[in-house]
Amino acid sequence: MKFVRYGQAGAEKPGFIDVDGTLRDLSGEIADLAGATLDPSALAALMDRPAADFPAVDGKPRLGPPVGAIGKYVCIGLNYKDHAREVGAELPKEPVVFLKATSAICGPRDEIVLPRDSETTDWEVELAVVIGRKAKYVDKADALSHVAGYCVTIDVSERSYQNERGGQWTKGKSCDSFGPLGPWLVPASAVKDPQNLGIWLEVDGDRKQFGSTELMVFGVADLIAYLSNFFTLHPGDVIATGTPPGVGHGMDPRQYLRAGHKVECGIDGLGEQQHFVTTD
Structure with missing residues (x-):
């Protein structure tokens, strides 16, 4: 299911x-x-x-984000060694934590909308963890028992807003449509090992990102335990666990999303997303 x-x-x-x-x-x-x-x-x-x-649903209705009433969308930066290397960053000694506004969340086939005057919007496919049980000061050994399930997300990022406009990263991460979730929420009980999932992203059929969640610096259990020491994780909170290498900002020359691009991505067993890029 x-x-x-x-x-x-x-x-x-x-x-x-x-x-x-x-x-x-x-x-x-x-x-x-x-x-x-x-x-x-x-x-x-x-x-x-x-x-x-349960009654069958006729037709093929739009799929929205598979979780409602999301309180927090917590992101982890630089959580794959090769990704940190490609953007010229040192490997973090502790998880790099930032928040994405929940107003950025959209469905798995909704349009990705470039904000006004955007020139450097980038892609970051990620494993999303959905909390199902309140987590506060939890141990790593018990952390996964607090997970409702897993899904695909893209931490869409406007790099100039993120890196060149001062302050923290939030404004480069939180534009409308910059947090697609889905297509499904796969229950944690159906995911044998969240640290052994293939993950990929393509732009116009050209594979940009490919990796495995086994290459995370900090695994899912580590992240839940770590975050729960700073704030309570509530049911419906989402943790985006970082992206593998292949982002446009790390390429030479750099590549970014433009109106008309088609973005597709997926994670083993968790389904695939498909988006067309438009302008605001």
Whole structure:
């Protein structure tokens, strides 16, 4: 079972994709894939039900972000050795933490919209971790028990806003549409090892990024334990765990997104995203 939210932006309904690929509606059972519904035990209870208990959805509606009411979108920078090297940064001794505004979140096939006067918008495919159970001062050994599931995200980044406009990175990371999530939320119980997943991204069919989550500097369990020492992680919070090498900013010459580009990306077992780039 792969959990989704479907429908028009801002009015998505909860659902899931069954083993036959049929979209089924969960709105008669839960209000949203958010809050207490994301507790691993609550997701397991839904998964134990026969798929036929839930009505099939006709057509092919838009898929939105697979998690609702996201409180925090926490990002980790420079978390792959080769990525740190390609952008000329030292390997961090502790996780590099910053926040992306939740207003940047969009669906897995929505347009990526270049902000006004943007010239240096870049791509960063990442494994996203969705918290399902409150986490505060947790140990690494217990950290993964707080995970609802995993999905694909892109930390879209306007590099000049990020690096040349002073202050912190947030304004280069938070433009509308700069946080696509999905297509699905795959429950943690269905992901055997989050540190052994292939991850890739293409622009106009040209593969730019390819790697494996095994090459993270700080793994998922490390990140949850670390972050929970600074602030409480609540159900629905998202952690974007860093990107492998191949970002446009690290190339020679540098490459950036332009209107008309097609961006596709995916992670083993977690599905694929597809976006067309437009201008604001």
